[in-house]
Amino acid sequence: MSQLTPELERKLMTAVERMPAFPKSVQSILEMTRNINCLPKDLVGVIEKDPVMTMKILRVINSAYYGLPSKIASVGQSVVYLGINTIKNLALSFAAVGILPRFSTTGFDIQRYLLHSLTVAAVARILCEKYARAELDPTDCYIAGLLHDFGKVVFAQFMSVEFMKALASAADFEKPLYLAEQEHIGADHAYVGALLAKRWQFADSLVECIRDHHKEDVEPTAMGDCLRMADIICRKHAFGDAGNPWREEELTRIPARFGDDFEAIVAKVGSLEKIVEDAQSFAQIGTERAA
């Protein structure tokens, strides 16, 4: 489906390796690592809220040098393999790159993007615990939620002119952003996110989940279902939309495993107040709620 040239794909790969991370995590990592006794779990807690840092760590741990028997899909698992000191120093090297500006030249708001990614991640994890615990690890769903829209930050950073047109077109013609991206960029964020994840040898299930998260005609998977449902819940409740506003007809896209009673699913997930509060605090959105 992609019209990206191999040359452009290569350039994007290289550019993403030098991509800055989010302000709150950079600031927290710099502060925490000044204390030699900082708690490993606190470091992990920060890194796993930052899609850029998480992407970079998974890229490193899944690289061929470690020849690991299975793919590593979480920051916690990376700590078990690499040790907390290596993770700390990696995080510091990511922090040294700098921070993402709140608004890229496209006007894409990365803080709202982060709010969306964090809430979708947390809700996807809960959905997995409640509906698909026997099929996969809820942490895998968290990572899928955190990284599913990563392609958008890549566009905002490195293909800003085309992405700006796509954002404007999606807003003007009230169409899904991914369709506008296909039109103006030649590939959508799901394709580019999956491309990076595949090149960096992430688990196939994660690559496919990112790639297919807007496709209607794919074979349902537990991870895909949880991600899709979490996305619907978060956007319906307006917890950040990452540039893709909620449309009522999306309720028809609820995956079969959850039944068709939206309110019952939301009730089973439970209160989202704490999730949203934590995400807002990390995304530095304060009490403002993305519309």
Added chain:
Amino acid sequence: MKVKMWGVRGSIASPGPKTVRYGGNTTCIEVRSDDDSLIILDAGTGIFPLAQTLLARLPVTANIFITHTHWDHIQGLPFFVPLYIPGNKVRIHGAYDIVSMQGIQQVMDVQMQYSYFPIREAELKAGIEYETLTVGQPVSIGDATVTPVLMNHPVTDLGYRVESNGKAMFFTGDHEPWLNIYKPEDSEYADYQGMMDLRQAELQAAIGKVDLLVCDSAYTMAEYPPKIGWGHGTFDHAFAMAQQVGAKRLVCTHHEPTRSDDDLEKVFAEALSRHPGLPFEVMLAREGLEIEL
């Protein structure tokens, strides 16, 4: 296969009257396979006296395997005299450093900078090659194979399994058993524990059955708590690992630099007294110790 210890001290070389019996040099182990291929595990200061013995029979072909790049495991490398003699071949193997994003060649680059060492790497006369290893991928050296295994230390640390004609030894490099970074009351505790248990099982499978295990045993149980996370184990940890992998013989190494010979024997005896009837032979590493497998 023959194994000889040339450096058994951790952290910093510790010469002096109190360390004469066990030795003050930092980590270096010479392994000779049945066809006399030379494999050197780590290049701490112990590699310097080893180098002197090699000069009698030139040219030297040496394969050096670096467990990790902390100073006590590499500092003897610029003093490995065969590097300066034309006709010798030295191949240096080690891990990829993911933080600096460099292969093992940086082990020389970093040490042989103008301000820190008078000779540049380009001035070394031996044929030198570097091989950045992939975890789990065996390397053939004569009639031996060396397999790198990922351990747990504050920098990427490879343990090495050396096998030759049905005999095998494993050196951990520096290693601390995994610790749960969460508290039992944290929601993440059980998941993390599961991942650690899996990792421990993978490690045991990768080490496999060995005739000899040389294991980091830096601390006593009493010393350990404030040093948790420093990347070293205790005598008790080493006993447990030897038992888990069914080792026939265990050599405890990486002695604390402040520990005198008398103290070393005392703490070792104390640890042994708490583990009567260990199903393997166990001893302290000391410079000059030779073991034939």
